[in-house]
Amino acid sequence: MDAAALEAYFAAxxxxxxSTQNRKxxxxxxxxxxxxxHGRLDPDPTRHLERPRIPPPHPRGLRRDDIERIFAVISARxxxxxxxxxxxxxxxxRISEALNIRLDDLDLARGDEHLTVLGKGAQRxxxxxxxxxxxxxxxxxxxxxxxxxxPLFQAQKNGRGGPLRxxxxxxxxxxxxxxxGVTCTLHQLRHSHATELVNGGVSLGxxxxxxxxxxxxxxLRYAEISxxxxxxxxxxxxxKQR
Numbered sequence: 001m002d003a004a005a006l007e008a009y010f011a012a013x014x015x016x017x018x019s020t021q022n023r024k025x026x027x028x029x030x031x032x033x034x035x036x037x038h039g040r041l042d043p044d045p046t047r048h049l050e051r052p053r054i055p056p057p058h059p060r061g062l063r064r065d066d067i068e069r070i071f072a073v074i075s076a077r078x079x080x081x082x083x084x085x086x087x088x089x090x091x092x093x094r095i096s097e098a099l100n101i102r103l104d105d106l107d108l109a110r111g112d113e114h115l116t117v118l119g120k121g122a123q124r125x126x127x128x129x130x131x132x133x134x135x136x137x138x139x140x141x142x143x144x145x146x147x148x149x150x151p152l153f154q155a156q157k158n159g160r161g162g163p164l165r166x167x168x169x170x171x172x173x174x175x176x177x178x179x180x181g182v183t184c185t186l187h188q189l190r191h192s193h194a195t196e197l198v199n200g201g202v203s204l205g206x207x208x209x210x211x212x213x214x215x216x217x218x219x220l221r222y223a224e225i226s227x228x229x230x231x232x233x234x235x236x237x238x239x240k241q242r
Contacts, residue, residue: 060191070180085189093127094120095169108139204223
């Protein structure tokens with residue numbers, strides 16, 4: 001067995017998925033290491049064998065009905081939690097972006113409500129607050145605060161208000177999801193928002209700006225999973241042919 005033979009073997013099975021080839025390659029590498037340790041193979045033919053790149057999984061959003069089931073179990077007294085999670089869901093913000101919002105990042109001038117977030121790569125972008133329910137909830141929440149500057153979402157612990165921790169809000173969301181009997185990570189709220197936009201016919205350029213993607217290829221991953229939208233378009237086209 002040599003490197004050329006292994007390359008020929010994998011080339012003959014080029015239809016294998018990258019994950020399948022990786023599993024088989026791992027098994028061969030273990031066998032070759034064992035053989036080398038016992039003096040039965042030298043040199044190791046897998047040493048310079050390249051592994052296929054496994055593409056990242058497509059982002060998976062949830063139906064709005066399932067997400068609303070989670071919101072339904074959050075106590076009415078937990079206004080901060082409800083607003084934070086609703087903001088992520090209705091705008092597609094990253095968790096870190098939502099946690100880093102400061103009061104002076106909000107502009108709730110009627111008819112042009114928006115916020116400014118600090119995204120990846122320290123890039124600032126403006127996010128339209130286009131959902132009236134979200135805007136009303138924001139205004140109500142702001143009126144209830146006893147502070148006028150600093151993070152929008154503060155942790156009230158030991159009498160000191162600091163920004164919420166990333167891990168703690170994820171844990172809180174998971175508890176709510178478990179109560180509702182829905183499997184959903186907090187980051188999936190962002191995916192769900194993007195999927196809704198794609199299914200609603202919003203252009204990829206607009207979605208890219210909304211989500212703060214640096215490259216359109218990232219946004220295209222949402223378009224590839226929009227089977228419902230594609231099926232609907234095909235049905236409309238078919239009806240027109242009759």
